[in-house]
Amino acid sequence: MTSRVLVPMDDSEMAKEALRYALEVHSGAEITVLHVVGEPSGMMGKAMELALEDDIKQAAENAAENVLAEAREIGTGYDTDIETDVRWGSPAKEILREAETFDTIVLGSHTGTLADRLFVGDIAKAVFRRSPIPVTVVR
Template identity: 35%
Template sequence: MALYDRILVPTDGSPKGNRAVEHALALAAVHDADVHALYVVDTASYAGTGMEATWAGIDDLLREDADEAVATVAALAEGTDVAVETTVAEGAPGREIVRYATDAGCDLIVMGTHGRGGIDRLLLGSVAERVVRRSPVPVLTVRLGEEAEGSTVDDAETTEP
């Protein structure tokens, strides 16, 4: 029996974010699991601010970026036996990631973190931190910052709910 059947990898489409994707694909290959690639268009930032009219104008561009981001995950899996399902959602990223993991029956979330600390984390918050705190399934975080260059899978952190 495999430890993981469905691995969720939220992506922001950035090259650094692909480090988390690589971890997710490697784990999926070892555990014969499927990967669910999720991009969340952050519409929550504009709700109720009067920016809705402006938001409507850029929504299509953001959807294109989102589609490209999840397509990149699928492309990285080409040539492997890992099946990738891609989804684009809208809303507050932390909430949508946890909701998707629950609804899709994912048993692990692998996501990047920029490793913010101190006042930055207090002022800015962190999607990864919100997911770690709210997720009903284990979360593996992969540091994406420059200090992560040359790090290995052993450097990733896991949390249990």
Template identity: 40%
Template sequence: MTRQLLVPMDDSVPARAAFEHALTVYPDDEITVVHVVDDLETGYAGGSASADADEAEPEFFTEVRELATTHDRSVETVVIEGTSAEAILEFADEEGADQIVMGSAGRSGVSRMLLGSIAEGVARRSTIPVTIVPRGR
């Protein structure tokens, strides 16, 4: 039975490590890579999340598809809007994901202190298994 994995991504080393982990450890499962345009973070930067969500997909999605191809896989890529942890959990629920695979420590410094750890928020509130892949994986 094919399972549906959700891999939240930004343009960070931990997110890439989580994606590579999903590709190699779960070779028979379908993978959806989701990027969240974070309402809260955009607000701190003085911009508009809606304007960002309307722009073209993130550049790193090209790299995501290329990496999937090297593993003889294809992935779905989606951009959603919201507050990161909540948006990830809501999307996972709506899409019927069986598991979330994500990196830790994608943020640093003040951003991490103001917004908290997204991976921790997802892991604490998720009703499905969450695999958190460390930075150096």
């Protein structure tokens, strides 16, 4: 029986669908939503902005609050309290780092735009290939 489910989440519709799927399929399990604020690079404008903040951890948590608030709201619709966590770094690495304390991972396959699909699709692929626990990719 699955008792702990990790749902990596950004602000995409696919991530919201993954959370809904986890809530439906794993009802009664502890659901934790993880939002990873990516490392800065020339291609990642939001992460670069955060890197310039005085308190990066606080800035990352502030940036994640909308995503996490929406996750909690979705959980309320399923009468489930959602645990939330924010990490800073490479999304795939942070998801995999957390994986060992969970029974399964449920994540969206990609987000809407081509640029997002290139990055997030690669994240889903990396997690799927390297995870020590079962992974469900929701489309």
